[in-house]
Amino acid sequence: MNLQNGFLLSFIKYGENDAVLHCFTEEEGFQTYFVKGIYSKRNKKKALLQPLSMLSFTINPTRGNGIPSVSKFELVKSHDTYMDIKANTVIFFISDFLNQVLRHENKNPVLFYSIDEFVNELTSKNYQCHLLFLITVLKIQGVAPLVNDGKYLDPETGMxxxxxxHQLFTEDISALWKTAVSSQDLYTTKIHSSQRKDFLDSLLVYYHYHITDFKIxxxxxxxxxIFE
Structure with a gap:
């Protein structure tokens, strides 16, 4: 038996009562777990299956190359966003995003902490924090732009x-990138509501160039x- 703390990124029902969970754990990075009986009528733990909840898993010893199975799991930390439509939408978007981007990520304490920090920001009703979190991930992965005196960011070169x-990387959007990448306190960066869509689109273009096999x-x- 071993214990793992992890953020739930996605879960898929398997058969009538079981599930496969994708998580980013503190100890081992991205992991896939099998949970038996979670969807049975008497099992109240299925209520804990919420994207980006932090859970503690007790993992059974693995045999061969099978998916590790969970004997039990408990809630470590939840986020009070379920009644907030904007925050809940952001949670689903970021869990969807991380489920793709972190598939091959090993143990990374800085990244694990950054997810926790993002959830705290969102709980505090910082509705632009998902945009800045995407910058944080680029910085941790070592592919964020290099800041110089230029006014326009080239998403392909990162300079x-x-x-x-590129048409999306106007002077204003490029200036936002420069401010965010250079900031010591990233989440204080102000993004006007009129710029959020273009800034998010520019982020996705940048990810396309710098993260292997990235999909929207x-x-x-x-x-x-939601944010229109």
Whole structure:
């Protein structure tokens, strides 16, 4: 038996009563777990299956190359966002995003802490924190832009230059990138509501260039509608 603390990124019902969970754990990075009987009528633990809840898993010893199974799990830390439509939409978007981006990520305490920090910001009703969290992930992964005197960010090279390289990376959007990347306190960066859609689109373009096999999260359309 071993204990793992992790953020739940996604869960898929398997058969009638079981589930497969994808998590980012503090001790071992991205992990997939099998939970038996979670959807049975008497099992109240299914209420804990909420994206980005922090859970503590007791893992049974694995045999061969099978998926590790969970004997029990408990809630370590929840986020009080379920009645807040905007915050809940952001939670689903970021869990969807992380479920894709972290698939091959090993133990990374800085990244684990950054997810916790993001959830705290969102709980405090910082409704732009998901945009800045995407910058945080780029910085941790070592692929954030390099700041210089240029006015326009080139998303392909990750450098600022004197001439525009992409229609989304205007002078204003590039300036936002520069402010966010350079900030010591990232979440204090102000993004005007009129800029949020373009800034998010620019982030996704940048991820396309710098994160292998990156795909647009399925929940993008929902989050754009909520924040229009």
């Amino acid at each position: 600022f230059s004197s001439l525009p390289a 999260p399925a929940s993008l359309e929902v989050i754009q509608q």
